[in-house]
Amino acid sequence: xxxxxxxxxxxxxxxxxxxxxxxxxxxxxxxxxxxxxxxxxxxxxxxxxxxxxxxxxxxxxxxxxxxxxxxxxxxxxxxxxxxxxxxxxxxxxxxxxxxxxxxxxxxxxxxxxxxxxxxxxxxxxxxxxxxxxxxxxxxxxxxxxxxxxxxxxxxxxxxxxxxxxxxxxxxxxxxxxxxxxxxxxxxxxxxxxxxxxxxxxxxxxxxxxxxxxxxxxxxxxxxxxxxxxxxxxxxxxxxxxxxxxxxxxxxxxxxxxxxxxxxxxxxxxxxxxxxxxxxxxxxxxxxxxxxxxxxxxxxxxxxxxxxxxxxxxxxxxxxxxxxxxxxxxxxxxxxxxxxxxxxxxxxxxxxxxxxxxxxxxxxxxxxxxxxxxxxxxxxxxxxxxxxxx
Numbered sequence: 001x002x003x004x005x006x007x008x009x010x011x012x013x014x015x016x017x018x019x020x021x022x023x024x025x026x027x028x029x030x031x032x033x034x035x036x037x038x039x040x041x042x043x044x045x046x047x048x049x050x051x052x053x054x055x056x057x058x059x060x061x062x063x064x065x066x067x068x069x070x071x072x073x074x075x076x077x078x079x080x081x082x083x084x085x086x087x088x089x090x091x092x093x094x095x096x097x098x099x100x101x102x103x104x105x106x107x108x109x110x111x112x113x114x115x116x117x118x119x120x121x122x123x124x125x126x127x128x129x130x131x132x133x134x135x136x137x138x139x140x141x142x143x144x145x146x147x148x149x150x151x152x153x154x155x156x157x158x159x160x161x162x163x164x165x166x167x168x169x170x171x172x173x174x175x176x177x178x179x180x181x182x183x184x185x186x187x188x189x190x191x192x193x194x195x196x197x198x199x200x201x202x203x204x205x206x207x208x209x210x211x212x213x214x215x216x217x218x219x220x221x222x223x224x225x226x227x228x229x230x231x232x233x234x235x236x237x238x239x240x241x242x243x244x245x246x247x248x249x250x251x252x253x254x255x256x257x258x259x260x261x262x263x264x265x266x267x268x269x270x271x272x273x274x275x276x277x278x279x280x281x282x283x284x285x286x287x288x289x290x291x292x293x294x295x296x297x298x299x300x301x302x303x304x305x306x307x308x309x310x311x312x313x314x315x316x317x318x319x320x321x322x323x324x325x326x327x328x329x330x331x332x333x334x335x336x337x338x339x340x341x342x343x344x345x346x347x348x349x350x351x352x353x354x355x356x357x358x359x360x361x362x363x364x365x366x367x368x369x370x371x372x373x374x375x376x377x378x379x380x381x382x383x384x385x386x387x388x389x
Contacts, residue, residue, distance in 0.1 A: 010339025285326030
């Protein structure tokens with residue numbers, strides 16, 4: 001059976017500045033990677049050198065059949081010191097956006113994807129109430145220069161992951177493990193998003209703006225219903241309840257999370273990825289439906305992907321096929337879905353796990369930076385080209 005997607009459906013891939021550009025030395029992640037007590041297995045260093053090789057990667061994405069390109073601009077390049085906005089770096093990102101446009105693809109820009117300038121991270125980053133005003137000034141300055149070239153905008157990537165990993169588990173900067181710190185960070189992340197959304201829309205009312213939220217298909221097991229609702233409230237609902245005036249909600253889903261009475265429960269017999277996620281592509285359909293039902297907004301899948309053990313690309317192809325089918329079924333049931341964005345175009349730096357996990361449709365040689373498309377890249381590209389499964 002052929003599954004035809006709506007006309008104008010957005011097919012694309014995603015990437016993050018710190019994970020692909022290389023040498024972002026002025027942000028908190030670079031600092032975090034180089035601490036003596038860092039949990040990171042290795043530093044990012046040159047990453048994929050996307051900063052210089054972006055024309056090649058953008059042309060590659062277009063050649064595969066994609067019609068939209070998601071990436072992030074690096075705050076610490078644009079504003080390396082408080083109040084100083086680099087016109088040279090803003091012009092660099094105008095060239096990146098212009099290259100995407102020249103290839104006939106829509107642009108999708110993320111303003112904050114985990115990394116924050118060092119000057120803004122001295123007092124706990126998102127624990128510091130000043131972060132909201134600092135983020136607003138950065139978004140305003142950036143939007144004024146780039147806004148006319150931005151089709152879709154994400155204010156903050158996965159604020160729930162920033163809050164939990166950085167302020168509760170200590171695995172992201174600033175490396176804090178404190179319940180109250182997480183609550184403070186959550187409040188400031190929501191405020192920063194709200195103000196950032198308004199500033200992006202003021203710069204270009206045609207830009208569709210929203211938040212990208214990490215979501216899981218939460219499922220109760222062994223009496224875990226009450227615990228599930230509490231966890232989901234912290235991880236999802238507090239954000240979903242504050243974006244209902246946005247243009248879309250970005251859904252980023254990789255698997256399901258089973259919650260038992262004692263906590264998160266992963267059965268040992270399940271197949272898992274390099275990240276320790278259960279291979280469960282059906283989770284995407286569930287989170288799409290929930291995001292729309294909670295917000296009333298159209299859904300844009302801003303991330304979905306897999307890092308199979310040993311980079312087994314047959315598993316990746318199977319995962320993509322099943323995940324995209326769940327998107328189609330959600331649309332067929334009446335859920336408005338704007339597009340599907342795979343994470344990621346390139347094998348890149350995956351934060352504390354370094355370069356071991358491979359999510360990319362394209363392999364990157366760590367020495368030469370040569371790119372090589374995997375069969376999964378051609379597979380998803382064909383779906384995008386035909387706009388059907």
